Amino acid sequence: MSGPIKILLAEDEPALGQIVKESLETRNFEVILCEDGTKAYHSYLEYKPELLVLDIMMPKKDGFTLAEEIRKNDMEIPIIFLTAKSQTKDVVNGFEIGGNDYLKKPFSMEELIVRIHALLHRSRKQQKDNILLGKFTFNYTKQLLILGEEEQSLTHKEAELLYHLIQKQNDVLDRSEILKKLWGDDDFFNARSMDVFITKLRKKLKKDENIQIINIRGLGYKLIC
Incomplete structure (x- = not known):
């Protein structure tokens, strides 16, 4: 039997990060939580997660910069951006960088989980295709x-x-x-x-x-x- 799906969560708000982490873990996900973009990048390299949930506004390295660095070596891993920003240009920028989905704060955990499952399903189908x-x-x-x-x-x-x-x-x-x-x-x-x-x-x-x-x-x- 395969183990839990590994997700990297990069979120600099400790309370929100812990809530999201614990909620995902109750649904059989394994979550690596990082509070800044630099730690998140090193954790990505070490743990090889199946999906990334990245806050945009983070210290040391923001979510867009982090996603750009990861996309240089990995074009397949699904990326969901979390942000308090609601401007259209930020949404467009996120998709141009290589994001697959975009969730605005505040959000419900059920919505995040539905989006995670949808992206994982799509990613696995593409992997089967090639x-x-x-x-x-x-x-x-x-x-x-x-x-x-x-x-x-x-x-x-x-x-x-x-x-x-x-x-x-x-x-x-x-x-x-x-x-x-x-x-x-x-x-x-x-x-x-x-x-x-x-x-x-x-x-x-x-x-x-x-x-x-x-x-x-x-x-x-x-x-x-």
Whole structure:
């Protein structure tokens, strides 16, 4: 089971920061709270959160500057700006810098949580659309394996199996578990069917010699890249 979603909250008002932190934690988020932009940047590098909630007016480094620095290296992480400002130019500036959403103070926790879930859902869908695997790009949604200008179509089962292998990359994908999930049963005939799909995936990935799908006897498969 995956752990709680990690959120970096940068807020210089101690009372508000603590309220938001505790409210999010009751909803199974893990929150790293920082009171200035400099600490927030170092925490971003150290903890690798899945989403950022940034107050704009902060000491040492404001939210816009912090977002600009993060966007130089990370174009994907969702960013929500918190601000007491209501001027249109500030809203426009926030989106131009790379913000994904903008919440004006005072705000309700329920509204913040709804926006967080919406951004995480959108972010994860985009990640599924373009998964890098060695020299390949795997588009899960379109069921395509792309290498340069060449596109290979995958069947639904091939795409599902490859996606789960990637999720466990360099670790063992449990044979019984994935059979039950994709085939409904881990009986002998389904196991033989999965072996056929593994062989097909190996052929489609063979143009990158650094990618291997190996059989871990009695356990399952391991995608090595």
